[in-house]
Amino acid sequence: MESPSPALPPLDSDVALLTAALLDIHSVSDHEGPLADVVEAALRALPRLRVQRLGDTIVARTDFGLSSRVVLAGHLDTVPLPTTPGARGTVPSRWEPAAGVVPSGLPEDADLLYGRGATDMKSGVAVQLAAAGLLGHDAGPIPGRDVTWVFYDHEEVGSEFSGLGRVVRDAPGLLEADFAVLLEPTDGVVEGGCNGTSRYRVTVPGVAAHSGRSWRGVNAIHAAAPLLSVLAAYEPATVTVEGLDYREGLNAVRIHGGTAGNVIPDACTVEVNYRFAPDKDLRQAHEQVFSVLALAGVDRDRVEITDESAAARPGLHHPAAAAFVAAVGGSPQPKYGWTDVARFSALGVPAVNFGPGDALLAHSDDEHVSAGAVRDCLAALTRWLLPRV
Missing domain, CATH: 3.30.70.360 (Alpha-Beta Plaits)
Incomplete structure (x- = not known):
């Protein structure tokens, strides 16, 4: 009996449940194809989006003719699964209550979702997809800026294999924008530029x-x-x-x-x-x-x-970046590690890191994210994309 093909719940589902569904699809670097397939299918079902695929990288764009455009980017791959006995940051995902919390049976704000990629960065990808679902269907609201979504492969390996790098080389026009947000884990704080x-x-x-x-x-x-x-x-x-x-x-x-x-x-x-x-x-x-x-x-x-x-300067003086910081709140911090904001910076596109989850948990045996953190990140992003709402 063949295993059923992986699928995602509707994109207007609870973004925490959407995160769990993404975690359940194995996508270690070099094996992103099945996840890229389901992401592509979900995006192609949205009539307002124009969707292109380059290898296992998916690019989707609105075309409302607005005066500015922003990019929301995130990678589909994860590092290999942990080999430590009893590790919880693996596949499939599992829900656990936070310490001192009575199990609810459903993911509440205090519940924790364990799995490989929970922080780095399938919770961020879930936020991207939820935003695409909101803006991409026929009856969705009109954002303040046109949006490009990039879901790319091979981030966790050598930079020469990067799906985002492939787009930069082969189709840089797809990345033209005034500002970009990379949904790497930052604990819901804006991190400008990168070392x-x-x-x-x-x-x-x-x-x-x-x-x-x-x-x-x-x-x-x-x-x-x-x-x-x-x-x-x-x-x-x-x-x-x-x-x-x-x-x-x-x-x-x-x-x-x-x-x-x-x-x-x-x-x-x-x-x-x-x-x-x-x-x-x-x-x-x-x-x-x-x-x-x-x-x-x-x-x-x-x-x-x-x-x-190369490093990337913060670029927080740009009007779109300032509006983003105002919408999500908090005090911007530097990004000490290197991230793909540098690729956008090299294209002349100011970019920041902003996503759910603690980056210190990335790649760990107990990698996890809280349901509340994922929902809060989506709410902040929505405030920025829909300033009139």
Whole structure:
């Protein structure tokens, strides 16, 4: 007997129940197809939306002819399922009452929804879909701005595979807008821009020898000590950009060296990650790292740049961004990690992060989100999209 095809409840259902339905569809990176299929079907059923599919990325747009356009974006994929016995952040989803709350039988505001992607970021995707359902049917209200929805694949893997990056390369016109909201988890607080990130592979040379005659060699692992000492002593900056304080970080994140238990290693490789504030472009970020490595006597020709992603400025001065902050409330905060707001920023589209759930729970064994947080996020987004309501 074949398993039934996955499906979503009506988009005007409780957005918390819609979140649970999304969680129940497995969509680890490289396996987003079934979820992309049901999202596409739900959007194509809305007569006011024009829908296009690029691989497993779905783009839907209103065309009311309004004076401005905004983008609501979110990714469909998740990281792999946890392998820890008893982990609750898995598939299918499960409801549990919050501590001290009597089970209600239905998801109330205090109830918690566990599952892989609950925070990162199927609860945000559910909010996107609920907004599309509100505006996309024949009798729906007219928003203050036209809206583009982007549901994309391959966010949780290498940036070269990103579905959003594919749209940027192949159909950038679909992303033309005055402002964008990425529904990454922020606990319902606006997080402006994002730090950039760059990675480096530093090779420290040595001379191989038998460990019984170690004096005939040069131990490359030992020779890496000055580099590690410089990185350990480095004091990262806090940089204020457009009123938000971005904390930087420069760290060794991986080290490799040695070939056998009786051989002095002839090479040691240290991988370094720099998280930099949006006052710097990529060239300036690289120069900062090279200047620190030079303190350990590391020449540039021993450093390979293995990955780089530009930072994004907050852009909160833009009228659409200011209106968004006013509608959702709270005090904007910086985004310390890198997110796809940087792709929008590179296109000249100011963007912020705003979504339900605690980002610290993302990818965890007990990943979860509260029903109330998802409903609150949808309510805030609706206030902004329908300023006359």
